[in-house]
Amino acid sequence: MYDIQSIYRAVSVEDAISALQKDPSAVVIAGGSDVLIKIREGKLADSRLVSIHGLREELEGVTLLENGDIAVGPLTTFRGVTGSEIIQERVSVLGEATDLAGGPQLRAVGTIGGNVCNGVTSADSASTLMALDVRMHLRGPAGWRIVPISQWYQGVGKVDLGPAELLCRIVIPKENYDGWxxxxxxxxxxxxxxxxxxxxxxxxxxxxxxxxxxxxxxxxxxxxxxxxxxxxxxxxxxxxxxxxxxxxxxxxxxxxxxxxxxxxxxxxxxxxxxxxxxxxxxxxxxxxxxxxx
The missing domain is CATH 3.30.390.50 (CO dehydrogenase flavoprotein, C-terminal domain)
Incomplete structure (x- = not known):
């Protein structure tokens, strides 16, 4: 059983930020492979959820930007990262890492954003993202903010994600993968x-x-x-x-x-x-x- 008090399904990033502002104790849920386990174990019992699962158009996919940087949407599943032609051709090591997360079922629903936002040191994508020195693009009530991944992890299970902020893009700078x-x-x-x-x-x-x-x-x-x-x-x-x-x-x-x-x-x-x-x-x-x- 899952002890969930309520779930709000956001229709846009702006809507999700607004919902989190109204309820600062609400928990963001995307693929659910981490959050639902915590709820089942009682760690997030009686929780109120803000679902961003439906924001695929805004937050999913791998894109090659005009300057050569690669933007990975946080709702991109592990399978989506591994299967991306851009990742395969330019930074295959990240695809290797996401292909080792859990089993096929988890890789089909678990997201790269959730993998880094949960703050755990065992996250399969985390060490490769650290080696690539990626940039975390966050959006919140005050607008956009960029955090280098070297400053992202604040402690056990803690990341530099402010109140009502969402991770909206993980950006791999061209100079950090081209020629490597x-x-x-x-x-x-x-x-x-x-x-x-x-x-x-x-x-x-x-x-x-x-x-x-x-x-x-x-x-x-x-x-x-x-x-x-x-x-x-x-x-x-x-x-x-x-x-x-x-x-x-x-x-x-x-x-x-x-x-x-x-x-x-x-x-x-x-x-x-x-x-x-x-x-x-x-x-x-x-x-x-x-x-x-």
């Missing part, structure tokens, strides 16, 4: 339909001869209370040959992370995963970029 190749690895206790024990996303920009890592971006989920970039590791391998960078990346990343022990894995096991999977992700990202390994 990437790879995402999800480690979980099962091969499918499981929450990540650790997620690692690595992007690399190779030299013209495909031998040197001109730049590297490395991001993790479940390596800290929030998704994080491993900036010490990134700086430590810039300019190195691919094989040397891969060998050093994981050890350097240990300076950036702070995983905890949970019932899924111990802190020590997560540290071992970080040390091992970082280099693997870099090697595969480089291979996709044309490196001969």
């Amino acid at each position: 190749s990437g790879h995402y690895i999800k480690y979980a206790q099962r091969n499918a339909m499981d929450i990540a024990t650790l997620g690692v996303s690595c992007l690399v920009r190779l030299s013209a001869d495909k031998r040197i890592c001109e730049d590297v971006r490395l991001a993790f989920g479940v390596a800290a209370p929030t998704p994080i970039r491993a900036r010490t590791a990134e700086e430590g391998v810039r300019g190195l040959p691919v094989s040397e960078a891969a060998a050093r990346l994981g050890s350097l990343a240990l300076e950036d992370v702070s995983p905890r022990t949970s019932w899924r894995a111990s802190r020590e096991f997560r540290l071992q995963l970080i040390r091992e999977l970082s280099g693997r992700a870099l090697l595969e990202a480089a291979r996709k970029g044309g490196a001969q390994l």
